[in-house]
Amino acid sequence: MNRMTFPIRQARRRLSVMAVVAAAFLYSAGATAADIVIGCPLSLTGPAGGIGVDVQHGAQVAVDEVNAAGGVLGRKLRLDVQDTTGAPAQAVQLFGGYARNPDVVAILGPINAAELGAVTNLAAASKLVILAPASSGSVPGVPNLKFNDWTFRLNQAMPTVLGPLLDSVVAAKGAKSVSILTYSDNAAYVDAGNLWQKAAETKGVKVQRIAFPSSTQDYAAIVTQIQRSSDLLVIGALSATDGPLVRAIRQAGLTTPIVGDASIVTSSVYVVSKGASKGVYSYSSYVDGSGGAASAFAAAFRKSFGAAPSALASYGYEAIRLMVNAMKTRNEVSRQAVRDGLGATKDYQGVTGAITYAGRGDAIRKTVPLVEVMDGGALKKIADIPLE
Template identity: 25%
Template sequence: MIQMNIAWKARLGQAMVAATTAWGLLTSAQAQSVQGVTNTEIVLGTHQDLSGPVSSIGSHLRDGLQLAVDDINAAGGVHGRKVRLIVEDSAFDPKKAVLATQKLVNQDKIFALIAPLGSAPVQASMNIALEQDVPLLFAGTPADFTYKPFHKLKFGLAVPYGEQVRAMTKYAVEKMGKKKFGILYQDDETGQNVLRAVEEQLKVHGMAVAERASYKRGEVDFSSQISRLKAANVDVVMLGTIVRETAAAKMEARKQGWPVDMMVSQAGMYETVIKIAGEAAEGLYAMAQYLPIRTQEQTPPLQAAVKRYQDKFNKEPDDGMVYGYLAMSVFAEGARNAGKTLNQETLVKGLEQIRNFKTVFAATPVSFGPNERLGSRSAILTQVKGAKFVPITGPLDY
């Protein structure tokens, strides 16, 4: 009888060990059943322009993403899981973006696609991710398709240029007392978007655009356009321009001795504009979702982040890295809110809980909700003073 009890206890012990092992394997399998998520790691992917026409933006956006990954992991990760980022080069080519996304989703098995850069590359590739239940998070473009039409796995973060322009137009009417609006805009969807936004907001105020002047993409001689706007005697010029064109417009107005106020969206709020235009850039108004690093309040946390960046990349940080850092930080906040069980459903719920989120970098706060897939609809109005973009308002919306 004693021998039978011993044998029975031995078998019972073996069964318990086997059951514990099986439970451990089952738990591990469950954790790994979600693509890109294990007990120890979250794998994210992105495609950036690292060798094409806007590589200066793409490389810094990538750096911002990676700096945030380092900070998140140094703080223990997300519920014990470390974040790993895989980066592919799209060269700002939609076809290469498609191939990059296919690799990230099908071979690298990423959990989410985060902050991919560029309207055309993202639009061409985003459905590859969404159709396989891979969240598309915070694409690096202000295009409406980053959050519309509503999709449970699609979240936008970049304030659309149209919304920036409407807020800026409202400010010009209500706070600056502007009454006669002119617009200089690129003759394509980018410029037309700005034109529509100005017209829509002016209609709210019972006003209309007094004069329009368009230009072809790549054109930087605006002598005739500025002359036309000047002859119309407008008291503010809204710019549907990007970097070089913004500088060229300010330089031409100065050349013609016309000190008119000019206002541009974040598309023209780059320090390169100041470098090109020099003194002519003074007075330019520009909207900003985030401020240039050197114009931000140099708080100890900001200085520490800049120091970490300099040590890691052996260069000075560029403004584009702020968006990357913000995007990765927002993801981490949503994943923390999701709890220890991370999957598409819990991530969505975790992101929807975010309210007024900020990082060490000065930017408009981020909030989501069950019916809100755009993280911010406001921007800060800045003005060039002393060769710097200086904030003159808090976050504005229309």
């Protein structure tokens, strides 16, 4: 064997090791650092598809702004968006893939309560934050909305707002009777109907309940059940139902005021209803034109998408901003930093008002705006709803 063979091999090995060390140094210095990935298991199709699309658009505006300003601690943000179709099993599968990816520092989503119930325990087991921006109802497997330390929500929780919402509209309209229309096979909306009924009966308002399957397509059949003497109509359903149902109500000649949960102010509802949702009342922590951060967001959204943002789009935007704020306040890009930073959030001034978290779970607010849908789907603030 040539005497030079062994030294040459040693030299090559040293060079290889040095290359690996140099690459590791450059990575740690941020020169070749990977993107910070936010996993987004969102319902982009299915009954909650309109909500998921709005959330995705709002989140992308936030990501674009953050990256244009230099990213997070020198690293760029990136959304990894996947469609759950609203199916809990698909949400579980997607969560598993995100959890195994070390570049994923947090999860934006999922959308509906059943999906969130399916993945919330996985979040705790994987130590990977879920921030569900649109979910607001009761969640299967989470009694009394006592979430674990790795699960957060942004939209106002239905149990805190639906009763006060109805009280506000009943008082404004002097309503003596109300027809409540909700899904019969969705636990969150069955609970919503019960909350509305309790609030109405407490005020001495006569209640009619109409329940229907979420798969219903014949909305005229629902409308024929509504008592014409009702002073107020209340709808508890996802956006895919809200649009055609509101349109069917107006086409039947019913001009009765309508109240809905946050799903009814999704941009797709105004479009699908062909403007029939104008005049509908709901609640929204975001109101376009309210000034400050909200107006800046609205301008950025219009620049990107050529239209005004919906309330649900603002939640996607706010959720990304909250995650970024969490990492910056901890001066660290990690799953733990997101969790700790979010949990410690107090009086954060965002596009949806002041936000506080008591370590986990639902955002804490003192009031939320009562809003009315205007031309083009824009929201007008009518009053503040005090929250219990």
